[in-house]
Amino acid sequence: MKLTAPSQYLIAFIFVSVALFSSCEEVVVTPPVQTISFEEANRLEETYKKTRAAILNDTLGYEDTREFWFSLDTIKKYISYIEQEGTRMGKKNLGLRVYLGAYPSQGNYPDPGYSTVFMVPTVKSEGNPLKQGFLPVEDTHENLDSLNALNYGHGGKPPHDY
Numbered sequence: 001m002k003l004t005a006p007s008q009y010l011i012a013f014i015f016v017s018v019a020l021f022s023s024c025e026e027v028v029v030t031p032p033v034q035t036i037s038f039e040e041a042n043r044l045e046e047t048y049k050k051t052r053a054a055i056l057n058d059t060l061g062y063e064d065t066r067e068f069w070f071s072l073d074t075i076k077k078y079i080s081y082i083e084q085e086g087t088r089m090g091k092k093n094l095g096l097r098v099y100l101g102a103y104p105s106q107g108n109y110p111d112p113g114y115s116t117v118f119m120v121p122t123v124k125s126e127g128n129p130l131k132q133g134f135l136p137v138e139d140t141h142e143n144l145d146s147l148n149a150l151n152y153g154h155g156g157k158p159p160h161d162y
Contacts, residue, residue: 122141
């Protein structure tokens with residue numbers, strides 16, 4: 001049986017449609033192994049409040065910020081920026097380091113005198129074989145100082161409990 005041109009197009013259309021729809025399955029993303037439960041996160045925050053926040057607040061004379069918010073869009077854009085620039089520089093094994101900081105009391109800052117966090121891109125160090133000797137050397141990550149750090153998230157004033 002010889003197929004006519006319209007029949008051939010119909011069969012091709014059905015084949016392509018099936019192929020496209022079967023590849024549109026939802027991708028399931030598993031959380032990284034570093035995720036922690038609500039209970040563990042709460043335990044960490046409570047320990048911080050008991051062992052550090054009280055000392056800071058007493059010393060400063062006011063309740064300092066202890067939680068910070070960044071939109072997912074901002075974080076995704078920052079990660080894309082790091083990946084783009086890291087690739088351009090030929091860097092692999094990129095990461096992020098989070099630093100604690102404080103805005104100076106004087107100056108044009110969003111929350112003068114309050115704590116902040118900022119993120120810095122990192123790259124895994126190549127490691128010097130001469131330093132390794134007989135002992136294993138721990139992986140180290142160097143800051144990529146040529147790339148901009150990310151700051152200016154929103155700090156909770158007063159802080160929000162987890």
